[in-house]
Amino acid sequence: MKGIISLILILVLLALAFAVGSQNEAVIAVNYLIAQSDMRVSTLIAISIAVGVVIGLLLMIVSWLALRVQLMTARAKIRKLTKEV
Template identity: 35%
Template sequence: MKYLLIFLFVLVIVVISITLGAHNDQVVTFNYLLAQGDYRISTLLAVLFATGFVLGWIICGLFYLRVRLSLSRAQRKIKRLEQQIAPATTEPAVQQYPVTKE
């Protein structure tokens, strides 16, 4: 249900963006680091938004990958420590003989 609401929210934003972009044909001069160009503002905003979206997913993906690798290393370390502890706990207990009174 949560994902459906998020999908609908994103869909509404996309539809509003397309509607605003279709009615906005103003040409602007975009001066970037090496050169400059004349672009329609709707096209420029769409390209910059898409670039930011992809870059954000890449950065989040790298952080997620780092956390998953750290988790797998920790799980291997736990398993190794459990294997070291297991032989110590499975040793037979010392039998105690009953004490007799003489």
């Protein structure tokens, strides 16, 4: 239930961000480390949000995998200790 509420909240925030971004039609110059580009504010907001979501998902997956490995090693230790008794 908590996961569903969190997902709905995230989707509402993303929809709000895209709605705000779509109202900004101004063109701005964006300076990268090696290049420069002219793009609309709404496009820049959408790209920034997408990159943030991808980075967040990757960090979450790495954390989940680390916890999964810890769980597997703990279960193996428990099995080993129960066989010794």
